[in-house]
Amino acid sequence: MRRKSKAYDLAEVRLHIEDALYRLLQTPKLHKPFVVVSDTITGRFVQFRGSDNETLLLDLPHAQFKSAVPVTKAAAFLDSKRAGTPQGVSYRDNLTFIHATNLALRVLREVHNLPENAQIEIIEDTSTPKEKWN
Secondary structure (H helix, E strand, C coil), X not given: CEXXXXXXXXXXXXXXXXXXXXXXXXXXXXXXXXEEEEECCCCCEEEXXXXXXXXEEEEEEHHHCCCCHHHHHHHHCCCCCEEEECCEEEEEEEECHHHHHHHHHHHHHHHCXXXXXXXXXXXXXXXXXXXXXX
C-alpha cells in the first residue's frame, strides 16, 4: 500500500515521521518498503529503507543535490557508520525511531536549509510486489 500524508509544518512533523518508521519496520522485507520525508515545494527529501527483519537505513541520494557541498555537510554529522557512494550517502547504525527521526529533521534543517514552516509530507510504500506491478 502506498500512503501519502497531508502536509505538516517542519516544526510539527516529528511524531508523524516516527509513526511512519514504526510501520516501515513492521513490513516484510519482500515488499521492499520505504519512507520518504520530503518538502512539498523544493522536493528535497530524506529516504528510509528497512523492514521487519532489517534495521533502518537513512538514504540521501546525490540526485537531489546540485553540488557536492550538501552531501559533504550531511556526511560530516553522520559519523563513521555512514557509507558514501557515487549514488549518495547512507547511514545504518541500528537506528531507533527517535534517532532516525532526529537525523531526518537535522538533514531537512541543516543540509536542505528548510525553514520551520516548510510543508513536509511523508510517503510510505509498504506495497506487496504484486501491488507494485499493478
